[in-house]
Amino acid sequence: MTTRSRAPEATAVPATSAASAASADEGSPAPRPAALEARGLTLAYDGHEVLTGLDLAVEPGTVTTLVGANGSGKSTLLKAFGRLLSPAAGEVRLHGAPLKGQSARQVARQLAILPQKPLTPGATRVRDLVSRGRHPHQSMLRPWTAADARAVEEALEATGLSELAERDAASLSGGQLQRAWIALVLAQDAPTILLDEPTTFLDLSHQLDVLRIVRRINRRRGATVVMVLHDLTLAARFSDRLVVLADGGVVADGAPWDVLTPEVLRTAFGLEASVIADPHTGGPLVVPHEPEDETEQHPEVGNQVR
Amino acid sequence: MRGTLTPRLWATTLGAALAAGVLLVAGILAGSSDLGVGDVLHTLFVGGDRTDYFIVFELRMPRVAAAVLVGASLGMAGALTQAFSRNPLATPDILGVTSGAAAGAVATIVLGGGAYAVGAGLLGFGLPVVACAGGLLTAALVYGLSWRSGVDSYRLILIGIGVTAALTGVVNYLVVRAQLTQAAAATQWLVGSLSGVSWTSVWPVAVTLLVVAPLALGQTRALEVGQLGDDVSVGLGVSLQRHRLVVLACAVVLTSVAVSAAGPIEFVAFVAPQVARRLAGSSRPPLVASALVGAALVTAADIVGRALMPWPVPVGIVTAVVGAPYLIWLLTRRSSAERTASA
Numbered sequence: 001m002t003t004r005s006r007a008p009e010a011t012a013v014p015a016t017s018a019a020s021a022a023s024a025d026e027g028s029p030a031p032r033p034a035a036l037e038a039r040g041l042t043l044a045y046d047g048h049e050v051l052t053g054l055d056l057a058v059e060p061g062t063v064t065t066l067v068g069a070n071g072s073g074k075s076t077l078l079k080a081f082g083r084l085l086s087p088a089a090g091e092v093r094l095h096g097a098p099l100k101g102q103s104a105r106q107v108a109r110q111l112a113i114l115p116q117k118p119l120t121p122g123a124t125r126v127r128d129l130v131s132r133g134r135h136p137h138q139s140m141l142r143p144w145t146a147a148d149a150r151a152v153e154e155a156l157e158a159t160g161l162s163e164l165a166e167r168d169a170a171s172l173s174g175g176q177l178q179r180a181w182i183a184l185v186l187a188q189d190a191p192t193i194l195l196d197e198p199t200t201f202l203d204l205s206h207q208l209d210v211l212r213i214v215r216r217i218n219r220r221r222g223a224t225v226v227m228v229l230h231d232l233t234l235a236a237r238f239s240d241r242l243v244v245l246a247d248g249g250v251v252a253d254g255a256p257w258d259v260l261t262p263e264v265l266r267t268a269f270g271l272e273a274s275v276i277a278d279p280h281t282g283g284p285l286v287v288p289h290e291p292e293d294e295t296e297q298h299p300e301v302g303n304q305v306r
Numbered sequence: 307m308r309g310t311l312t313p314r315l316w317a318t319t320l321g322a323a324l325a326a327g328v329l330l331v332a333g334i335l336a337g338s339s340d341l342g343v344g345d346v347l348h349t350l351f352v353g354g355d356r357t358d359y360f361i362v363f364e365l366r367m368p369r370v371a372a373a374v375l376v377g378a379s380l381g382m383a384g385a386l387t388q389a390f391s392r393n394p395l396a397t398p399d400i401l402g403v404t405s406g407a408a409a410g411a412v413a414t415i416v417l418g419g420g421a422y423a424v425g426a427g428l429l430g431f432g433l434p435v436v437a438c439a440g441g442l443l444t445a446a447l448v449y450g451l452s453w454r455s456g457v458d459s460y461r462l463i464l465i466g467i468g469v470t471a472a473l474t475g476v477v478n479y480l481v482v483r484a485q486l487t488q489a490a491a492a493t494q495w496l497v498g499s500l501s502g503v504s505w506t507s508v509w510p511v512a513v514t515l516l517v518v519a520p521l522a523l524g525q526t527r528a529l530e531v532g533q534l535g536d537d538v539s540v541g542l543g544v545s546l547q548r549h550r551l552v553v554l555a556c557a558v559v560l561t562s563v564a565v566s567a568a569g570p571i572e573f574v575a576f577v578a579p580q581v582a583r584r585l586a587g588s589s590r591p592p593l594v595a596s597a598l599v600g601a602a603l604v605t606a607a608d609i610v611g612r613a614l615m616p617w618p619v620p621v622g623i624v625t626a627v628v629g630a631p632y633l634i635w636l637l638t639r640r641s642s643a644e645r646t647a648s649a
Contacts, residue, residue, distance in 0.1 A: 082537075082540075103543075104540065104546075107543065108541065115535065117535070132534060
């Protein structure tokens, strides 16, 4: 957990994971460069700053999830990592090299991004949609090869879409379609993958489907994953590290149990909640309180149906 | 890229090429003059008298060649803008090309005959050159006005509509002010016509198509990926600003040169790509097939207008008569499809 989250400005909650903060001291030379690194990154829309002077390094081979309230800048940060948004100040480094100045194709071979609202084309079979992921590996001089076909079949296999490969993409259900998009990103075969709210609009079982696939990609291929999620419990369950964004910077950063504390939830989300151990997985489970409720001794009130 | 060259697309492309070829021959054989098919064949392969030779080689051939080339240019330009904007209604017209060319041409016609220095100066360049320059300048203006640390398609289309409206006002003003004969000439140009086309106006279109088409075809894969949205395109390694500039420049140059040769022939850039896309069953209009359908469409419309009508009808009127109902059909079909989708 090598964070260099010198959580900026006054609102910062003290770094929750002392161990991780210590190991990330400037002095200790990293054995390999961070998969992605933000240095003094300031991001703005039309002059309005969303994130200011952010430093963050993502260790290779981990799953990092950005969480935060609406408007906290988590998708904005992901866009900057994916060069969909150019920084107002500072820079993003990909495997040690600045993103700026690298060719679009060169970056696309190392970094895949699934944005929030991709457009599903008409009259396109699932296999053809997934094949588009091979774009950065192709050129006029290097047409479709057996390696491209293999990458596509593997991606279909990994997302459980082999049976649906001949279907029209527009005819898929929401969960199937999202898996097809994940397959496209997989076919791109980049070591680092960015996913912007990959579970939005899916029911719980399909959310789990998608996140299990993401975890498997991380474990089997050693891919680095950075994603944005809204559901804190799912984020904790499928991530090595959570980065909580609020007020233009990082307010907490570390392992799920260290980050998801009542204080952080209050600071970042304005939410009064308890964090209990999930009886099944042992992971942190966020239980929001009802506003009038003052007792934290009865976690079951959080489940009350009104 | 896999999935772009389907057997159905090959069949569509070959079919459209065949149709354009047959129509090209038919266009040389058929005509309003009393020159029969036999006479034309005789002139072509044996040799005829001076009049027959003139009609076949100096009137019909350049006219048919212009129809094929103008149609192909407009078809490909339309396929570029429609695929790029992911919108079947987005033709090069929205970039202000056509209205800019029209303003240039009408200004030349209306002011050229009078004592206005500017008109005489314009006429000195010749009508096609002024029309082409008008189209290119207007497109550059639209692109420049849309620039805000990059060009956004939506802003580009809105500014294109605004500039087009302003230039249409200028054209109307010029026509209203003009003397009757000039107004008639201007109106005829505005309708789009291939009468009076000679080899000198064919060559620029041919050269442009030869130079621009390979550039446009180089954007095929980026256009294909572009169907998934701008963010996905960037993620897949498309250099978006460069791709946008190349695609729009190709569409603008093809349209400007085609319009300068034959006037703004309505609906070709809109209809041909949609016909090609439906025949090929592809996710976006295919470039080559759209060009060939455009060539067949304009050649057929010109044959209908000059050989099958009791009096000559400009090609632009024929394409408009075919294109307008198609546009309405497409719009009603789309809106009912959207209703079913949202229901």
